[in-house]
Amino acid sequence: MKQTFYLLLVLILLGCENNTEDIYTYSKIISQSKGYPVFLDMSEIGNIQVKANLPLTAPFKILSNDKYYFVCEMLKGIHVYEKKGGSVSYLCFIACRYIKGVELVNNTLFCNNLADLVVIDVTNPQQITLLHRQTNHFNRFSSFVNYWNILSVAGKGIVAGSESHVLTGTVTDKQPNLDFTEFDKLYGNLTTTVIPDSWFSIHPENDKPYIGMIKMGTDEIYTYGMYNSWAICTFRSGTFGLREEDLWTKPMGKYAPPYYYSNAYPQKMFYQDSLIYILGAGNTNSGYADCITYNESFPFTYNLYFPNFRPVDITYMPTIKAFIVLSGQSVWAYMKSYLDYKIPTDATSIFRIGNNVITLGKELNVYTPTVTTLTLVKTYPAISGKSYLLTGNVLAVANVQGLFLYDISNLENIKLIP
Amino acid sequence: MIPMKKICFIHLLLILAVSIFAQSVKEVDLTVEKNRIHSRFDSRNEKGFYSIMQFSLMMGNSQSTDRTAYYIDYYPTSEMAAPIYYYPNTHTSLAVAPSFTITKGYRFDEHWAAGAGVGYEVFDYNLFPLFAEIRYTLWDNKISPFMVVKGGYSFGNFKSKHYDDLNLNWSPYYLNNAELRHYGGLMFQPEIGVKVPLSENSDLLFTVAYRFQETKTVARKDNGPDQFDEWEHNEDINRLSFGIGIMFR
Numbered sequence: 001m002k003q004t005f006y007l008l009l010v011l012i013l014l015g016c017e018n019n020t021e022d023i024y025t026y027s028k029i030i031s032q033s034k035g036y037p038v039f040l041d042m043s044e045i046g047n048i049q050v051k052a053n054l055p056l057t058a059p060f061k062i063l064s065n066d067k068y069y070f071v072c073e074m075l076k077g078i079h080v081y082e083k084k085g086g087s088v089s090y091l092c093f094i095a096c097r098y099i100k101g102v103e104l105v106n107n108t109l110f111c112n113n114l115a116d117l118v119v120i121d122v123t124n125p126q127q128i129t130l131l132h133r134q135t136n137h138f139n140r141f142s143s144f145v146n147y148w149n150i151l152s153v154a155g156k157g158i159v160a161g162s163e164s165h166v167l168t169g170t171v172t173d174k175q176p177n178l179d180f181t182e183f184d185k186l187y188g189n190l191t192t193t194v195i196p197d198s199w200f201s202i203h204p205e206n207d208k209p210y211i212g213m214i215k216m217g218t219d220e221i222y223t224y225g226m227y228n229s230w231a232i233c234t235f236r237s238g239t240f241g242l243r244e245e246d247l248w249t250k251p252m253g254k255y256a257p258p259y260y261y262s263n264a265y266p267q268k269m270f271y272q273d274s275l276i277y278i279l280g281a282g283n284t285n286s287g288y289a290d291c292i293t294y295n296e297s298f299p300f301t302y303n304l305y306f307p308n309f310r311p312v313d314i315t316y317m318p319t320i321k322a323f324i325v326l327s328g329q330s331v332w333a334y335m336k337s338y339l340d341y342k343i344p345t346d347a348t349s350i351f352r353i354g355n356n357v358i359t360l361g362k363e364l365n366v367y368t369p370t371v372t373t374l375t376l377v378k379t380y381p382a383i384s385g386k387s388y389l390l391t392g393n394v395l396a397v398a399n400v401q402g403l404f405l406y407d408i409s410n411l412e413n414i415k416l417i418p
Numbered sequence: 419m420i421p422m423k424k425i426c427f428i429h430l431l432l433i434l435a436v437s438i439f440a441q442s443v444k445e446v447d448l449t450v451e452k453n454r455i456h457s458r459f460d461s462r463n464e465k466g467f468y469s470i471m472q473f474s475l476m477m478g479n480s481q482s483t484d485r486t487a488y489y490i491d492y493y494p495t496s497e498m499a500a501p502i503y504y505y506p507n508t509h510t511s512l513a514v515a516p517s518f519t520i521t522k523g524y525r526f527d528e529h530w531a532a533g534a535g536v537g538y539e540v541f542d543y544n545l546f547p548l549f550a551e552i553r554y555t556l557w558d559n560k561i562s563p564f565m566v567v568k569g570g571y572s573f574g575n576f577k578s579k580h581y582d583d584l585n586l587n588w589s590p591y592y593l594n595n596a597e598l599r600h601y602g603g604l605m606f607q608p609e610i611g612v613k614v615p616l617s618e619n620s621d622l623l624f625t626v627a628y629r630f631q632e633t634k635t636v637a638r639k640d641n642g643p644d645q646f647d648e649w650e651h652n653e654d655i656n657r658l659s660f661g662i663g664i665m666f667r
Binding site: 016017018019020021022023024025026027028029170 | 477478479480481510588589641642644645646647648649650651652653654655656657658
């Protein structure tokens with residue numbers, strides 16, 4: 001009985017626990033900072049206008065229709081040359097800032113204006129008409145390549161920078177954060193017309209936005225889609241059309257959609273010899289070239305990888321079934337394996353004319369390739385340029401002196417067309 | 419502070435002990451006959467005022483904090499003294515809180531009585547309960563069980579006290595240059611006991627009670643105009659109380 005009593009007593013005592021609750025309250029004067037985005041005001045940048053003349057410094061692409069040559073100047077605009085008989089004369093300059101990609105459908109020019117796609121009527125280049133602006137078209141990558149985009153906010157535009165503002169006030173446990181309502185009103189819609197210098201380097205092809213445009217068929221413009229897809233643009237009967245096409249689109253076009261490497265980014269896209277080429281930069285100094293072939297039955301792409309260089313340009317030589325690649329220092333070939341022809345060159349363009357390979361840079365060289373060697377046929381030191389356009393027997397070359405036309409009917413005797 | 423408390427309680431116990439024997443001139447003679455308890459005080463007043471002095475010990479588990487010194491070889495090659503860190507280690511242990519109360523009231527009849535009282539209690543800090551009670555006694559003039567329900571409010575400190583170094587049993591455990599104030603809180607105490615008549619005017623009471631006591635303690639550190647940090651520690655204390663008291667009538 002005694003034991004039971006003591007046991008009960010101990011149990012009761014053990015049950016007599018205290019219940020506690022701790023509450024922390026405070027009032028402090030603190031300073032908090034809040035960052036506000038500065039949005040890019042496109043009113044200046046988006047102003048596409050015709051100017052009389054501007055020096056040619058960095059041509060990256062030449063286009064032509066039956067009346068004009070359009071020489072595209074990196075980040076600045078388009079020089080227009082009028083065709084007069086067999087020669088050309090400078091007409092005007094269409095200022096389109098931050099241009100990196102351009103295509104022409106008859107008299108309609110598609111190009112980028114920073115991240116926007118603009119469609120311009122160039123029937124009369126001296127009196128252009130902006131037909132359509134597709135806002136942020138080149139800045140809407142998704143999924144694993146979100147980081148390819150420049151930071152932007154839907155409805156507000158591209159974020160060009162940020163400003164931080166400090167607010168000092170009293171916070172309490174009930175109101176732990178300062179009230180930034182007034183600051184939000186003051187600084188919520190900051191804008192600038194200036195793009196930070198750091199956005200574009202001396203190699204703008206490496207910088208965002210990543211632009212790729214090629215004309216396919218009669219009037220379709222293929223651009224990079226949101227993810228592993230084409231964004232196909234048209235401008236028909238005054239209406240802009242846009243559709244995404246990926247591997248699962250039915251019916252799909254005859255070219256496989258591009259593949260987006262999450263550790264690389266595309267630098268250049270062009271169409272040549274019925275092939276779509278996408279050249280890209282990978283980590284450190286590596287690069288790739290995706291060669292998308294026309295194939296009606298199933299999508300097919302040659303994926304070339306170069307661990308030690310970023311390909312500058314590429315062409316296909318059907319006689320030896322080889323892709324021939326400029327590395328910036330040498331000429332490589334890919335047949336069933338990679339081959340370095342060990343020909344030192346700093347040429348920036350390579351293309352095929354008949355069974356010959358032409359390189360263009362500080363000089364023009366004509367080569368004859370085999371599966372083991374690349375034999376120099378002739379060098380033209382007077383012909384230099386950063387971009388070219390091959391139309392029949394006429395080679396248009398653009399350099400800082402202007403646009404020059406050459407007759408290439410005989411590769412051993414290339415002549416300047418006066 | 420603690421020696422002062424001891425002195426107070428010794429005095430209170432002396433008063434209580436003297437009171438027990440000072441109120442009766444008649445010898446207590448309790449006899450048991452045929453399973454019935456008789457007393458010599460059959461002619462006690464059923465109605466009238468009463469007063470009780472009671473001493474109790476309230477037992478239960480309480481939270482306490484040890485501060486373990488932790489040394490690190492901060493400057494092993496230096497002659498500078500290494501810093502000492504004190505890590506609070508909180509645990510629960512048996513705690514006993516003494517209580518002294520004085521109650522004044524009125525007996526309505528042989529069974530029912532009601533009154534009000536004040537007291538002095540020592541938990542981790544002093545509390546001063548102010549309470550009302552309702553009392554039911556089975557028999558008035560013989561050894562009898564009784565029940566009491568007490569309820570009221572215990573007061574703590576009436577103003578804050580400043581500490582250069584303030585150690586607490588709860589977070590933040592340590593503060594320097596801070597104020598501390600104990601606010602007390604509501605109390606509730608159901609009680610049962612046995613009443614032993616000592617004389618026509620006095621009874622000895624033995625009690626067992628459950629005690630519920632709310633407390634609130636606030637540590638505050640002022641950092642300038644309109645700037646402060648305040649830590650409020652609310653505690654519901656549950657105790658088992660054993661008491662002895664004397665009732666005068």
